[in-house]
Amino acid sequence: MTTTTADALSTVPLIPRDHIFGNPTRSGGKISPDGNWVSWMAPHEGVMNVWMAPSDDPENPRRMTSATERPIPAYFWSPDSTSLLYIQDKGGDENFLLYQVNVASGEERCLTPFENTRAQIVGASDTIKDTILVGINNRDPRFHDVHKLNLKTGELELVYENNAYVGFESDDSLTLRWAIAQNAAGGNDMFEIVDGVVAEAPRESIGMDDALTTSMAGYTTDGSVLYWLDSRGRDTAALYAEDTATGERTLVAEHDKADIGGTMRDMKTGVVQAWSATYLRTEHHAIDPEIGAALAWLRKRLDGDFGIQSRTDDDRKWLVWNDPLTAPIRAYLYDRNAETLTEFYNTRPELEGAPLQPMHAVEITSRDGLTLPSFLTLPPACDQDGDGVPTAPVPMVLLVHGGPWARDAYGYNRAHQWLANRGYAVLSVNFRGSTGFGKSFINAGNLEWSGKMHDDLIDAVEWAVEKGIAAREKVAIMGGSYGGYATLVGLTFTPEVFACGVDIVGPSNLETLLETIPPYWEPLVKQFHERMGNPTTPEGLAFLKSISPLYKADKIEKPLLIGQGANDPRVKQAESDQIVSAMEKHGIPVTYVLFPDEGHGFHRPENNIAFNAITEEFLSRYLGGRAEAAGDTVAKSTAQIPNGAEHLGL
Template sequence: MDMLAYHGNPQLRQQVLDRLQALVQAEKWVHRPIHWNGEAGSVVGSLLQSEDLDAWEADFGLPKWLALVIDAMTASNPAGGVPWSLRVLQGIEPGTPMDTAGSRCVLELLQGERHGLVQQSAPAELAEALATVTALHQARLAGQDVAPTQWRQARRAAVAATNLHAAGSLGAALGTCIEAAAWDPAQSRTAVSDTLRGWMGVKICAAMEAYPWGKAEDEQMHAMLGALHAEAKAARPPEEAGSINVFAMLEERHPEWARRASEVNRFRNSQYVEQWLRATLAIEDILCAPAAPATAPALIARAHFFANPARAAISISPDGHWLAWLADSDGVMNIWAAPADRPAEARQITADRHRGIQSFSWTYLLGQLLFSQDRDGDENWQLFCADLSDGSVRALTPSTPGVRTGVQSVSRHRREEIVIITNARDRRFFDLHLLNLLTGEQRCLETNTGFAGFLLDDRYEVKLALRNLPDGGSECLKRDAAGAWQPWLTFSAEDARSSRPSHFDAEGRTLYFYDSRGRDTAALCAIDWSGGAVTQLAEHPRADIGGMLTAPDSYRPLAYGVMYERFSLYVLDESIRADIDYLNAQAAGGEWRVAARTEDNQRWMISMFSDTRAPSYWLYDRPARTLQHLLDVRPELADARLARMQPVVIAARDGLPLVSYLTLPVDKDAGPLRSTEPLPLVLLVHGGPWSRDGFGYNGMHQWLANRGYAVLSVNFRGSTGFGKRFVNAGDGEWGRKMDEDLEDAVAWALARGIADPQRLGILGGSYGGYAVLSALTRYPTRYACGIDIVGPSNLQTLLASIPPYWEADRVRQYRALGDPRTEAGLAQLNDRSPLHRAAQIRTPLLIAQGANDPRVKQAEAEQMVDALRRNGIPVSYALYTDEGHGFVREPNRMSFNGLCEDFLARHLGGRAEPWTLADHPGNTLQLAEYATHEAA
């Protein structure tokens, strides 16, 4: 079967896509496979305007199994399925071998690196059946004939192996999937769709087995419901027996069991949605793998990735009267604003001419917003207020060396006042001050005697104090009747990084918080302020709950977010279910976030993006269910061919799963996690280390891939969001297992033929910069070059020079890096410091630093540079005199990325756009020994 009819006839192909696009826009289809009643039908039925699959094959040149897959996935999730179908039919490249594509799909589902079931451990009899079935599909791909008797024998073996397992078990689910796969897709139109359903069943079953609810709970629940039903039936006349609501009785008699049952049902439903998304991604990956173009894509201007965007970060005021955003003004980002109903009347509000405004936030006072500025990256933030009605800007706090201020709370109930934090009294600790926005007057609300922070309710009552404990744990304290702070919630050192309070409800009666106690991943919980009863609202077996969408009036959680490989939003309150479904459908497989909302919750500011699409902003009208496009952050990339980002879970040498992201140049992408040839690879190491890399548009990935590099980002142990065992696995492992995780990821890329072992580079900032230095000193022949951006070189001097306001977190730093108060801790700090192994470096190194960095001082870079020079090892050193922990000013950012691009091209062989310092007037780069380094 070829693609001649579908792809050889452009008019027919466009007619098919236009018809499907109209179906997407009309949102009218029938949720039944292969259906057409003359007026409406399923996706396939509507495209054919009949139920004749022979016509699908004959007219379109597409296999029947694809029709069944499209309609099955659409019937399962109409809101997402129809846009997905459009992407698949648009994305199938001319020349795609559809006669073997069915077997490719089945093999990917059974044993693929990214989506396969090989991750599920199979008993011997099932493993043997799986091997037989995969061998048959591999033979089909190799062009060999497979007799019908071979397929029948494989099915019988799969059925026999499946029957050895109890119904509902993971083994039974895996066997069912193998049975479904034991058909030739060229002969069976249901082979792929049935395998896909079986695959989803295995994934859901595996997730449910990890969930704290098993067979014993099921049996006890059934017994309770049966007893309640019998009791109610005996107490009612026969004619009322049908109106018995046993679940209402369960909630009244056994509220904890009712809550748990509701949670497990929500989890089952969320797993169905999550696995449906994974299934669609698997099929799309296989069928729509981009064909490699004959020539490399055009070089995308570096400015398109790193120059100031024309506009960004648009937001709507709580009252809905104003829009505000950041926009470039002569190379500096400033705040602009316009009436929400007259955006053409926009005007510039701030007039900064140096560092620019990086963000802003709203108050509840009409037309008043807040922003902060520091001095050349010193992070001593000064707070300002802008009045949009007249364009005036005034300082709310003074600019004092060593003093930093920030916004703690704004409130609907006290609109003229905000609560700020300031360390003006004691540089180590932040006091709470009440600040009047109209008069500028301040008064102390709470003096900080050593706490890590405070939590207030919506009426500015200081309800909780937060304290870090000597063993690395933490606790929340509340006042007793005498006004003294007393411990209320305590988190052990193992739980402290993943457990924390979030906020109070509007009445101050319920605290919402993240809690990993008694479980691995952080759940979303609520605790009653007066009685102390804890209710679990949501959890996920593989990832921490990572944020929530709350009601603007009550602050009650409406939905919560989870990111393992990709972000998912799960509904808690059915009042927003239709909104979430609509926005998911509009995102068409991409990602979206709520950036702001009006106080009445009727309008949402939405950011939409994908791995191949830079963010755009849309205003969502909930009552009308419409989206209004407002701006694109990078419109200059609209026609650029960007590279897809592929999530992959790589096993560390001790089995720890490392969620990672791979981006390949578009002309070297040969399908899921495959490149056309071994490529120069840049390993990007995130900072923190208590942060994570995620899926979506990533300017660094796109820039480097466009220059010809494979790009790999790895969530090594110590990264956040993957449960407490994962984040705590990084304690004491700086310069050891955290390094080894990165090495294991590089080894994976080498083993798959993605990376060229002679052209490996490593680049990172902050902790990532430390990882660069550590890798080059521990593995001196592994990398061809490295770039360290504001990374520490000596862990002992790093801890001795941390900002004073990190004092409350000092013990937790000691737990992670090593305790300088002990002999063993000092020895560990010295052993793990790259400075003491500087003589081991053998490859080109670029070190970049901001002179005003308060976290990683300039001395950290210069002592490493000095050590290398003492040992006769050339090093390039880039210092920016008006920057801090990262480079903010456009001429500095642009000059540094030009320098990096040139450095990587010299040592890894990628492409480069011409670059000179003169291209970026106003930059403060002081560059030492760059030419010498190249000569060496």
């Protein structure tokens, strides 16, 4: 960082970590189907819980749940508006059970009271209000048996004992219509179900190339139309409507650069009224004129991006989120009949007036000609003309998303804002293998985990250096899950590029990663083998070892910080233990932070804040940015530092 840039940054206040990574004041707002209630997540004694209030008196709240250790990750309303449902696991093990709280009495109960079990929603109905379909893997952890769950009595009725299928599709009558299994090619076979019997032969067979971009998207209420998101015979996933009587398909919507991402359906008929697609930014396209008018009305009144978070059964009231991009995200109650828009909450009022920075959507060209949709945030006070290039190169953090079958997107990003405020440019790249940009882009990443997928990241660094954005000697790589793996690849395969790395729950050995996947992922393992490498063949095993950072640990030259949850079911603790041991064997220093009560990522705010305090100190030491004093944040967490505490200076 040049003296001029550093001097300018010194006039900008540090945003406290707590303001970015602490609990929001409110989040996750919903309106009940009958419109009588509003609900949201808010902290109670430091833990995120579910609250509700009358929709005509939202300032008269009731707390409905009593989580004391881990935040509730997700909740929703029962179709009949009489109860709130939520999921919760233990210590990050991802064995999510389903719980219910009665709105009238406040009585709470577990609806899936089983040990070592993961419950999932299979189907819900717009006309059958007191029953849903749930999948439960308590009999065989690999497969979810389908049950009808009576939300009034709590009774579970077995609908289908599952010994083969990845998933199911049901209609509004809660009748199972399809069973889905992985095929030998790594794609999906889709079998029709008639009178509870699965057909012997699949009606639809999808190859691996289309497996991540083709799926059923639900029936209309009367079952006359089945919607598909389908990339077969094309590149991006388009929306089709299939007449279930004749089998005829009609193209409803398509986008040339992005997969169709979401739809709005008529609350009574289930007919698609609008759709969205996200390339660099999200585009909303209305089919129904009234929905189009409502979206246009909102667009005139909201700055930045917005979306519909929740709707009533009569579709009169919507709960709308709004991301102004350089101000806290807000939620509004929109009454379509009265044409009123009322602020419901501000997620983080403490960030009001904070020096939040704009995000720049950019396209980067890879060495072999692929366009990589990417997102850049610059430190404050370094880009006076707002063109996305600082007056002088600054330190940069390459922030790599997980998955890898996921994507980065435009909008408020707390990691971007935090790191930019500390003095770093932050670049997030949708490297090949990322989802949302068509099947060719995904499949270009097959068997390229440390190859062309990593080349894309290096090409993005070169782009940033050539543009005058990043100082070549001050670029860090950081990420979680696949992003953690990419960090380890960066420091082992291309050790000259990065000044340091931060690996969060990243696998170091792809052989052991595949040996220890959760049992409920086993029906999908063929796709892992085809996209990553196949450990069941000598050639495949040798290939997986060749792209595993563990076997190149001796090549690490630059400082490395590792964060891991002890209960992670996806990337086991052994993945971090192995690379730490290998580095120690070669006399290479490493800092290792372990959280005994976390899983795949750090969800307790005190733990997340503690790891970020450590990360700030680490990056400040090796890149030269700013850091807020750690104080007692690490002591307040459950963090254990079995290796390298002496490198931190905390």
